[in-house]
Amino acid sequence: MIQYKSVIVMKENKFLAIYNDLLLQIRKGIFQPNDKLPSEHELSQQYETSRETIRKALNLLSEHGYIQKIKGKGSIVLDVGKYDFPVSGLVSFKELAQKMKKRVRTIVHELQVVKPDDYIRKYLDVTAKDEVWKVVRSREIEGEKIILDKDFLHRKFVPLLTHEICENSIYEYLENELKLKISFAKKEMFVDKITDEDRKYLDVDGYEHIVVVQNYVYLEDASLFQFTESRHRLDKFRFVDFARRTH
Amino acid sequence: MIQYKSVIVMKENKFLAIYNDLLLQIRKGIFQPNDKLPSEHELSQQYETSRETIRKALNLLSEHGYIQKIKGKGSIVLDVGKYDFPVSGLVSFKELAQKMKKRVRTIVHELQVVKPDDYIRKYLDVTAKDEVWKVVRSREIEGEKIILDKDFLHRKFVPLLTHEICENSIYEYLENELKLKISFAKKEMFVDKITDEDRKYLDVDGYEHIVVVQNYVYLEDASLFQFTESRHRLDKFRFVDFARRTH
DNA sequence: TTGACCAACTTGTATATACAAGTTAAAATA
DNA sequence: TATTTTAACTTGTATATACAAGTTGGTCAA
Numbered sequence A, B: 001m002i003q004y005k006s007v008i009v010m011k012e013n014k015f016l017a018i019y020n021d022l023l024l025q026i027r028k029g030i031f032q033p034n035d036k037l038p039s040e041h042e043l044s045q046q047y048e049t050s051r052e053t054i055r056k057a058l059n060l061l062s063e064h065g066y067i068q069k070i071k072g073k074g075s076i077v078l079d080v081g082k083y084d085f086p087v088s089g090l091v092s093f094k095e096l097a098q099k100m101k102k103r104v105r106t107i108v109h110e111l112q113v114v115k116p117d118d119y120i121r122k123y124l125d126v127t128a129k130d131e132v133w134k135v136v137r138s139r140e141i142e143g144e145k146i147i148l149d150k151d152f153l154h155r156k157f158v159p160l161l162t163h164e165i166c167e168n169s170i171y172e173y174l175e176n177e178l179k180l181k182i183s184f185a186k187k188e189m190f191v192d193k194i195t196d197e198d199r200k201y202l203d204v205d206g207y208e209h210i211v212v213v214q215n216y217v218y219l220e221d222a223s224l225f226q227f228t229e230s231r232h233r234l235d236k237f238r239f240v241d242f243a244r245r246t247h
Numbered sequence C: 001t002t003g004a005c006c007a008a009c010t011t012g013t014a015t016a017t018a019c020a021a022g023t024t025a026a027a028a029t030a
Numbered sequence D: 001t002a003t004t005t006t007a008a009c010t011t012g013t014a015t016a017t018a019c020a021a022g023t024t025g026g027t028c029a030a
Helices: A014-028 A040-046 A051-063 A093-100 A118-123 A163-167 A170-177 A196-201 B014-028 B040-046 B051-063 B093-100 B118-123 B163-167 B170-177 B196-201
Strands: A067-070 A074-077 A104-114 A132-141 A144-154 A182-193 A209-219 A224-233 A238-244 B067-070 B074-077 B104-114 B132-141 B144-154 B182-193 B209-219 B224-233 B238-244
Touching: A014 A051, A040 A051, A051 A067, A051 A074, A104 A163, A144 A196, A163 A170, A170 A182, B014 B051, B040 B051, B051 B067, B051 B074, B104 B163, B144 B196, B163 B170, B170 B182
Parallel strands: none
Antiparallel strands: A067 A074, A104 A132, A132 A144, A144 A224, A182 A209, A182 B238, A209 A224, A238 B182, B067 B074, B104 B132, B132 B144, B144 B224, B182 B209, B209 B224
């Protein structure tokens, strides 16, 4: 019998490290769907930590839909294979594309600093004096231009933005270079009539409507710093969400 | 100065009671957006409990998007007014309709026990021997038939289902009468071509596409017991989601 | 054999303590 | 005055303990 012995690197928190370690084992298939995880007591011995720390890790797994905890019985692994597409949460296009393993390309159409007009002021919390980055990009997937991304970023937080950054990943730049702590977002989804701009930058393929995903992105201190409108061609749109019932 | 003194009824857990009490104060406007909540230490004194219990309540508020915790500073109330529409999560149509305060009606078109065909077996985890409730209902909002709901429930969990129950709220019946513990769900959203069934039961209004929300609903023990397909007219569809970034 | 009960497990809640780490504003210092 | 330091706050992490409550499987008695 082969015993899986995990070595945890303790750069991060203990409970986060354990969460990531258990998640890895689930992804690798060491723990299969419907398997029972070791009990909290056993895990606390394996990881040489307290039960409360184990419980923090397990609760994270539960919130994210990887396990189900059942009182008196234990924790069982859920069928996670179904959730591996655009699961709810804050995921950038680049992270998504890598997961999907598709041939993707980003085309930058606009990149400029603008004074916020009424439209921008409606969505981003800025005054007429502030400056705002406006970025318009289309996303090509397997040779088809499917998604039109319109980003508005508060210049106060982002002094510089280049063509290269926009072609790669703005998120990566913000988090890794500028060390901005992106914390949470509000998403709003609805269907809109297609516009001339959509026709100009996308392969609209004769559709008259388009799925709009509006994103309000906030930093750690709850300041709104970005508004993004993502316009998806009807036939390629897909959103997966995991939700727990709260009573 | 008026001091708000909350009286907590201790039927439920302490931390849940505190969560609900704080939430109520936020909804009532006793705590306004951008207000700072009392510190964890103060709250633990006010509620006569330990700091850990307060932290459980605050973490719930944070997960659900009501507050933002900032290390070293405190917890501030987020602008919750924006999230009060169909926020992500498991919410039944009846609960939703009550929140929106719209004139709604449910029309039951089909209600029968069927042997699962290939279509049902694809979505619900049943064998050919099992029996399944099939319910088809349309939802009328302000006089227009907007949503077509197709429910499939495993009969093993739901022995009886009546016309009245389906007109009211299946969820309410399941939870209150049958005492089923609905625990979590996976939602999948995409756009589909409109079907003859849609045209038959809905005011499709000339649209050629329809937004489909598929729901896989699970009980506490992680058993899949219901599959629901909710078909929304394009122009009336709207989905709001709050998501925290996990690193 | 059947059922009741119990012991040993499981997870859930609540509490107390200690220290780490980030923030803030007053006090001390140059 | 301007800057640095410090003290007093804040939230975050980790640990230990106790008991409640649900599950399971074996034991024992009818």
